[in-house]
Each structure stands twice: as C-alpha cells, then as structure tokens.
Amino acid sequence: MAVAAPAPLPQRHTVVEDIQGLVLASLVSALGMSILATGGLMVGGVAGVSLLAHYATGWNFGLLFVLINLPFYWIAVRRMGWEFTLKTFLAVGVTGGVADVIPRMAPFESMTPLFSAVFGGALVGMGILSFIRHRASLGGVGIVVVWLQRSRGWSAGKLQLGFDAVLMLVSLTVLPPSKVLYSALGVLVLNLxxxxxxRPGRYMGA
Known part of the structure; x- marks a missing residue:
C-alpha cells in the first residue's frame, strides 16, 4: 500500500520576494483606487473612509489615507508585530502617494461607473490579496481582519464585507444613491x- 507523501512545509518569502510583492501590490491597489475615484465611487475599508472624506472636504486623498490609518498601527504593533506593521506602514504610504500621482501622469478622460466599479474593485482586491500574502495590509480595517483571521480563523473577506456594508450606508450622506449602488458593486467584486x-491554510507562502 502506497504511503502518501507528507505535505510540503510553508516556506517564508525572502526579502526580495517581499519587496517586489509589496511594490506590485501598492501599484495595483493605487491604480484600482484611481479608477474608482475617477468614477466618483467608493471603496471599502479605511481607503473608502479616506475617499469619502476627500469627496466631502476636497482634501488630498493620499494625506487623508495616511492620517486616518495612524491609530491602527498601535493595534498592528501589539497584535501583529513590528514586521507586519512596518510593511503595512510602507504599503499605505506608497499606495496613497501613487494614487495621487496617477491622475497627473495618466489622466482618465472618461469612465463609466460600471467600468469603475468592476475593474477598480477587482484591482484593489488583488492588491489586498497580495498584501495579505506578504504579511502586510492596506492598514485600518485590514489590520483588524487579518489579525482576526490568524487568531480566530474568521474569514477576512466576510469581516471586510460587513464593515463595507456599513460604510456604504454612511456614504449616502455625501454621494448620490446611484454612485453608492455602483460603489457597492465595486466592494462586492473586491470582497469576492x-x-x-x-482561504486560511490554502496559501503556502509565509
């Protein structure tokens, strides 16, 4: 009777793998946010809170994104460690900065809300997925959901979806209902x- 081979042990990412992974994740996330912002739509998490504040006040999105994330770093240090916190700090800074630069370097002349929702949501989702796989996040709610997934086994996607649903309701105070509906579609795509x-335990990288 053949004996099944033991499952391979997870291998940690090297420093170079982490750097390229985080850079690519930042670029993809920033592009997705720019697409959503061009359509006047929202996104989930603290990035969504920052976009909503940007629409309401006209302040720079990148600056708001960095500032709103600051309180969450304390949670990250205590629960996730310095490595995760530093990676997340850099990811937030790079993503916010690139998202502000993209409209000046590659301005989008027009974009339908449907396109913005589907493509923007998918790109931000892929960026967040890469951040998680390299032990980082886009900060804010992402820090909390990653910690709960690792400590409790709860699904990061379901937790994020719950927060984003509440955020969409709040955004009705700033955005027209049609924009909120398209934003909800983008958030759904992201979370899918x-x-x-x-899935916990599926990805072998560490």
Whole structure:
C-alpha cells in the first residue's frame, strides 16, 4: 500500500520576494483606487473612509489615507508585530502617494461607473490579496481582519464585507444613491476576490 507523501512545509518569502510583492501590490491597489475615484465611487475599508472624506472636504486623498490609518498601527504593533506593521506602514504610504500621482501622469478622460466599479474593485482586491500574502495590509480595517483571521480563523473577506456594508450606508450622506449602488458593486467584486482566493491554510507562502 502506497504511503502518501507528507505535505510540503510553508516556506517564508525572502526579502526580495517581499519587496517586489509589496511594490506590485501598492501599484495595483493605487491604480484600482484611481479608477474608482475617477468614477466618483467608493471603496471599502479605511481607503473608502479616506475617499469619502476627500469627496466631502476636497482634501488630498493620499494625506487623508495616511492620517486616518495612524491609530491602527498601535493595534498592528501589539497584535501583529513590528514586521507586519512596518510593511503595512510602507504599503499605505506608497499606495496613497501613487494614487495621487496617477491622475497627473495618466489622466482618465472618461469612465463609466460600471467600468469603475468592476475593474477598480477587482484591482484593489488583488492588491489586498497580495498584501495579505506578504504579511502586510492596506492598514485600518485590514489590520483588524487579518489579525482576526490568524487568531480566530474568521474569514477576512466576510469581516471586510460587513464593515463595507456599513460604510456604504454612511456614504449616502455625501454621494448620490446611484454612485453608492455602483460603489457597492465595486466592494462586492473586491470582497469576492478575497473570498475565492484567500482561504486560511490554502496559501503556502509565509
């Protein structure tokens, strides 16, 4: 009777793998946010809170994104460690900065809300997925859901979806209902990317 070979042990990413993974994740996430912003739509998490504040005040999105994330780093240090926190700090800074630069370097002349919702949501979802796989996040709610997934085994996608649903309701105070509906579609696409592609124990990288 043949004996099944033991499952391979997870291998940690090297420093170079982490760097390229985080850079690519930041670029993809920033592009997705720019697409959503061009359509006047929202996204989930603290990025969505920052976009909503940007629409309401006209302040720079990148600056708001960095500032709103600051309180969450304390949670990250205590629960996730310095490595995760530093990676997340850099990811937030790079993503916010690139998202502000993209409209000046590659301005989008027009974009339908449907296109913005589907493509923007998918790109941000892929970016967040890559951040998680390299032990980082886009900060804010992402820090909390990753910690709960690792400590309790709860699904990061489901937790994020719950927060985003509340955020969509709040955004009705700033955006017209049609924009909120398209934003909800983008958030759904984003979270489906996480639900189908990030299951605890499935990914072998560390």
């Amino acid at each position: 990317v996480l639900l189908f592609n990030h």
